[in-house]
Amino acid sequence: MMKSADKKRKKESKKCEFEFCKVCNLNHDHGNRHKYFPNHTKSLSTFLHRFQTKLSDIRFFLRNPTILRPELASRNRFWCVVCDAEVDEIGSSFACANAINHLASADHAKKLKHFLWKYGGGMDHADNFRFSEADLAKWEKKCHSLNDGSSSCSDRTNGLQIGPSNDIQNELSYKSINDFENNNLGPLTPKFLNNVLPLQYNTHKYQISQSGHPATAADGRIVCGAHITASGNACSASDRWNSNNITGWQNSQHCIPHTDAVGTSNFGNGGGKHMAIGGSNLHGLASIAQVSVMAPGLAEGNVHTGAPPPWLEMTVEHHPEDTSVPLSSKKGKSKLNPKRVGAAWAEKRKAELEMEKRGEIVNSDCGPNWLPNFGRVWQSGSRKESLKEFESEKPELPKVEVDPEMPITLRPYVSKRMVDVILSVEVNCVRLSMEKTVMGPDGMWQPNGMEKECISGMPKIEVCSLPGMLQQLVWGGYSTLWIQVALDLAYLLGVILQKQSVAP
Amino acid sequence: MSYLLPNLTKKKQVDSIIRDTIDKVLVLRFGRASDALCLQLDDILSKSAREVSKFATVAVVDIDSEDVQVYVKYFDITLVPSSVFFFNAHHMKMDSGTADHTKWVGAFHTKQDFIDVVEESGWMGTFVGKPGR
Numbered sequence: 001m002m003k004s005a006d007k008k009r010k011k012e013s014k015k016c017e018f019e020f021c022k023v024c025n026l027n028h029d030h031g032n033r034h035k036y037f038p039n040h041t042k043s044l045s046t047f048l049h050r051f052q053t054k055l056s057d058i059r060f061f062l063r064n065p066t067i068l069r070p071e072l073a074s075r076n077r078f079w080c081v082v083c084d085a086e087v088d089e090i091g092s093s094f095a096c097a098n099a100i101n102h103l104a105s106a107d108h109a110k111k112l113k114h115f116l117w118k119y120g121g122g123m124d125h126a127d128n129f130r131f132s133e134a135d136l137a138k139w140e141k142k143c144h145s146l147n148d149g150s151s152s153c154s155d156r157t158n159g160l161q162i163g164p165s166n167d168i169q170n171e172l173s174y175k176s177i178n179d180f181e182n183n184n185l186g187p188l189t190p191k192f193l194n195n196v197l198p199l200q201y202n203t204h205k206y207q208i209s210q211s212g213h214p215a216t217a218a219d220g221r222i223v224c225g226a227h228i229t230a231s232g233n234a235c236s237a238s239d240r241w242n243s244n245n246i247t248g249w250q251n252s253q254h255c256i257p258h259t260d261a262v263g264t265s266n267f268g269n270g271g272g273k274h275m276a277i278g279g280s281n282l283h284g285l286a287s288i289a290q291v292s293v294m295a296p297g298l299a300e301g302n303v304h305t306g307a308p309p310p311w312l313e314m315t316v317e318h319h320p321e322d323t324s325v326p327l328s329s330k331k332g333k334s335k336l337n338p339k340r341v342g343a344a345w346a347e348k349r350k351a352e353l354e355m356e357k358r359g360e361i362v363n364s365d366c367g368p369n370w371l372p373n374f375g376r377v378w379q380s381g382s383r384k385e386s387l388k389e390f391e392s393e394k395p396e397l398p399k400v401e402v403d404p405e406m407p408i409t410l411r412p413y414v415s416k417r418m419v420d421v422i423l424s425v426e427v428n429c430v431r432l433s434m435e436k437t438v439m440g441p442d443g444m445w446q447p448n449g450m451e452k453e454c455i456s457g458m459p460k461i462e463v464c465s466l467p468g469m470l471q472q473l474v475w476g477g478y479s480t481l482w483i484q485v486a487l488d489l490a491y492l493l494g495v496i497l498q499k500q501s502v503a504p
Numbered sequence: 505m506s507y508l509l510p511n512l513t514k515k516k517q518v519d520s521i522i523r524d525t526i527d528k529v530l531v532l533r534f535g536r537a538s539d540a541l542c543l544q545l546d547d548i549l550s551k552s553a554r555e556v557s558k559f560a561t562v563a564v565v566d567i568d569s570e571d572v573q574v575y576v577k578y579f580d581i582t583l584v585p586s587s588v589f590f591f592n593a594h595h596m597k598m599d600s601g602t603a604d605h606t607k608w609v610g611a612f613h614t615k616q617d618f619i620d621v622v623e624e625s626g627w628m629g630t631f632v633g634k635p636g637r
Contacts, residue, residue: 336527336630337630337631337633339633340527340591340592340629340630340631340633341591341592341594341596341628341629341630341633342591342592342593342594342629343592343633345592345593345594346526346527346592349523349524349526349592349593350526353524353526368515368516370519371574371575371578372522372590372593372594372595373593373594373595374578374579374595374606375595375597375606383594383595390577390578
């Protein structure tokens with residue numbers, strides 16, 4: 001009992017132990033369960049996303065090492081959320097060098113695993129938040145080559161006079177650059193919408209030029225420059241911005257901000273290489289280091305040479321496709337649901353209408369008495385049945401209406417008992433009459449000398465046919481027709497008898 | 505208002521409109537121009553006719569016309585106005601809240617009500633393939 005109580009207390013105490021979740025930025029006592037909570041997973045995704053963006057900036061410099069100016073090194077810091085450590089660039093000669101080294105280190109990898117275990121996120125995503133040794137080796141190689149290149153470049157740039165001797169222009173641009181420098185542009189990695197940079201320099205005709213500039217290196221190194229070239233259709237400015245993520249790093253130690261320094265697009269030379277040279281030494285506004293190396297075959301003219309714009313070519317190509325698309329869509333639309341109501345009738349009628357348009361005679365079954373299929377109020381069965389019903393009812397109505405003068409004979413209802421009674425009366429009457437009458441020479445029954453005896457209800461009538469009929473009825477096996485006839489006769493006899501009784 | 509809609513007075517006209525309206529809902533209003541409720545319905549119909557013209561045709565039938573009496577009897581028109589719906593010459597049934605599912609008796613409150621009913625009929629006829637609920 002005591003042990004279970006102790007256990008319970010321990011469990012309760014465990015529950016009470018609060019710990020801080022740096023992902024959610026709150027204290028909790030959920031223990032290990034906390035990482036499975038939906039709020040935590042949401043917070044974790046945003047947390048890692050932010051870290052990922054920072055890493056992508058550093059990854060850019062991993063792929064494209066750039067030389068870091070000492071005066072700007074102090075401004076560059078990187079906070080590693082995994083290790084909870086700040087990495088600064090003091091003493092590094094290349095952009096993000098220390099950060100790259102940190103992210104490639106074994107210590108960071110170990111802490112990253114621990115972080116992912118503690119806070120969730122999936123151990124398979126660990127590679128996204130660190131740099132591999134291979135990447136580090138490549139970067140170091142590039143840095144070495146950059147070092148060698150920059151030393152030679154610095155010699156060359158010192159000897160050349162780039163641009164006109166318009167000091168006013170240069171001074172102005174220098175001023176503006178310096179102003180930019182002095183401005184504290186805030187975050188380390190400013191993001192520009194759609195990768196569009198603000199205008200950094202005064203526009204100058206030399207900025208857009210095709211003259212071959214000897215300062216460009218064949219291997220695409222950044223020399224110096226102050227602007228971006230118009231590169232034609234090979235590689236648009238937006239592509240360049242996209243490929244070179246804008247950060248606040250300096251590209252060259254020896255970069256002289258000349259507005260008229262030209263970065264060539266060597267189309268004229270047929271080299272196919274072109275590069276944008278961004279010589280910005282502005283903090284927060286980066287320069288574009290190197291663009292892309294084009295294949296020579298693609299460099300077939302540009303806006304300056306008067307080549308047709310690519311979007312027109314694209315539209316021409318697409319036009320035939322476009323024309324075909326609406327046709328097909330129209331055809332598709334005209335193909336209505338074959339199972340729709342009256343589909344067969346509709347198709348048939350369309351064909352008939354087309355024939356009529358052409359002037360052909362159509363044998364239609366639409367007479368003056370045509371009616372659509374209609375379901376009646378208390379409908380059961382198909383609509384055609386209701387049409388048939390109506391048509392069957394139609395002939396009856398006109399018959400009644402056409403002969404209104406026909407005498408309508410109203411007959412009272414005569415029950416079967418009455419029929420039997422009347423029949424027995426008739427039989428007796430006939431018997432009596434037969435006794436009283438004899439067949440005369442003319443074939444007519446004549447009273448048998450008992451004219452004076454007045455038998456009530458026994459008139460002198462021709463009853464030659466009556467006995468035979470009654471015999472039929474009496475013998476049985478009579479049909480309804482005979483019964484009807486007998487009833488009629490009985491009725492007539494009754495009427496006559498009544499009259500006789502009434503008459504004085 | 506019925507002058508804005510085709511006014512049918514002969515059986516032949518009714519036949520032809522029913523037969524020639526293909527893949528569209530046909531609404532035939534049976535009534536008379538002198539009736540107040542018919543006028544109200546005609547107002548709604550004439551205003552909505554254009555909006556539904558892509559998938560419906562609306563016409564009015566004069567119930568007092570001699571030639572049309574066969575249709576009056578056939579559709580059992582006893583109350584005015586009554587609207588009968590067709591799709592590809594097939595009569596479309598609908599539940600108007602009364603026991604009679606063969607027609608719509610009375611007027612509509614708003615244009616949208618009428619448009620909704622016509623859309624429902626068209627949808628049932630075209631996509632569901634059933635001439636009524």
